[in-house]
Amino acid sequence: MATTETGSGPLRTRSAAVALAGLAVAAGLTATTAGAAQASDSEEHCVLDVSSREYTCHGTPADARQRGQRIADTTGEVIGATVFEDVDYGGSSLTITVPEPCPKNDNVDFWLDLDDHWQNRISSVQTWSTCWVWLYPDSGDRAGPYKENHPDVGDHINDRTVTVGLS
Structure with missing residues (x-):
């Protein structure tokens, strides 16, 4: 996939699956089940599969990683990254x-x-597989x-x- 950098920010070409996943995130993740929806100030641990656009939330980071691993095991997907609300992989x-x-x-x-819940909240990251993480602000x-x-x-x-x- 082509990516061109300019002085004002990245111009990008995305696959249909990734573009749709971004739209799902931006649209408020309508695939979230009612049981997974929580108040914005409570802690939740979610998994987003960029191919299927499936978004699920769990009670603990271990449950979320396990769900991510199940997705990887059954669909050929891999965990690319985990981002956290707080420093030291917290929140x-x-x-x-x-x-x-x-x-x-x-x-x-x-x-x-990122959807409204995740915008302006990332404080720590974990990389997985061979992926490197890039973080982009509004600027x-x-x-x-x-x-x-x-x-x-x-x-x-x-x-x-x-x-x-x-990347």
């Missing part, structure tokens, strides 16, 4: 599964425009790549991310 989490390990091709291969800048786990993304991007890219 709510979002585990992102992708259709394949991230190729190292100098492109950002998977994009997620068009970016932080990363985070090539390994980061318990604190740094003051320059903390609580400012609106889009996550995986």
Whole structure:
């Protein structure tokens, strides 16, 4: 997939599945079940499968990782990243599964425009598989790549991310 960088921010071409996943996230994740919906200030641990656009939430990070692993085991997907609301991998989490390990091709291969719940909340990241994590604020800048786990993304991007890219 082609990615072109300009001075004002990334221009990107996305696959249909990734574009639809971004729309699902931006549209408030209508696939969320009523039982998974929680108040915005309570902790939730969710999994987003970018291929199927399935979004599920769980009570603990371990339950979310287990769900992400089940998706990977049954669909060929892999866990690409987990982002966290608080430093030191605390607070709510979002585990992102992708259709394949991230190729190292100098492109950002998977994009997620975050919904209102996740915008401006990311403080730590874990990388999975071969994916590197890029964090994009509204300004068009970016932080990363985070090539390994980061318990604190740094003051320059903390609580400012609106889009996550995986490369």
